[in-house]
Amino acid sequence: MKTSVVRFSVSLPRQLARELDQMAGEKGYDNRSLAIADMIRAHIVEHRQQQGRGxxxxxxxxxxxxxxxxxxxxxxxxxxxxxxxxxxxxxxxxxxxxxxxxxxxxxxxxxxxxxxxxxxxxxxxxxxxxxxxxxxxxxxx
Ligand code: NI
The missing domain is CATH 3.30.70.1150 (ACT-like. Chain A, domain 2)
Structure with a gap:
């Protein structure tokens, strides 16, 4: 099953964007979208565990x-x-x-x-x- 994708733009301070790209590269991500998606999932997992859901x-x-x-x-x-x-x-x-x-x-x-x-x-x-x-x-x- 192909996952549908949503595109949205995010504004970041230049230095933060640079740090993001550097970290994504060091961690072996092919692009910053993959790195950001993993960061979002990690926060969702953390949020759910704090809420005690499921x-x-x-x-x-x-x-x-x-x-x-x-x-x-x-x-x-x-x-x-x-x-x-x-x-x-x-x-x-x-x-x-x-x-x-x-x-x-x-x-x-x-x-x-x-x-x-x-x-x-x-x-x-x-x-x-x-x-x-x-x-x-x-x-x-
Ligand atoms: Ni033992």
Whole structure:
């Protein structure tokens, strides 16, 4: 299906337009329209997640020491509780002590944020981060 295109003109300060073209080139965009379209999509995704509208997808990454007492059990319990939003999980043994876990998630923003907060706040988790993206639905490419 061919996407129909709308053309409109935008006025920018010359220096800002130069910076835009430079950034688009450095990021590998063929033209500034593609770069601007990606920026707009990123803002729409961010706006929707702030509004709490619909479903989100994303990933939760945590690093922890698996020797910490009860931590592994707690993290597993949390994941079982929230299994409806966890699509996939990846566990890597970084070194003798440290584990890296990446959870792919999809579902209600509020539940995913709660899950991420609980995992990251667990005693012994050294670092954690929730990265939110779109499910791709209702976002034109
Ligand atoms: Ni491990």
């Amino acid at each position: 479903e989100i997808a994303g990933s939760i990454t945590i690093v922890y020491d698996h020797h910490r007492h009860h931590l592994q059990d707690l993290l597993t319990d949390l994941q079982h509780e929230h299994r409806d939003v966890i699509i996939s999980a990846l566990h890597c043994h970084l070194d003798h002590d440290n584990c890296l876990e990446v959870l792919a998630v999809r579902g209600k923003a509020s539940e995913i944020k709660t899950l991420a907060d609980e995992l990251i706040a667990a005693k012994g988790v050294k670092h954690g981060k929730l990265t939110i993206t779109t499910t791709g639905e209702n976002l034109p490419d």
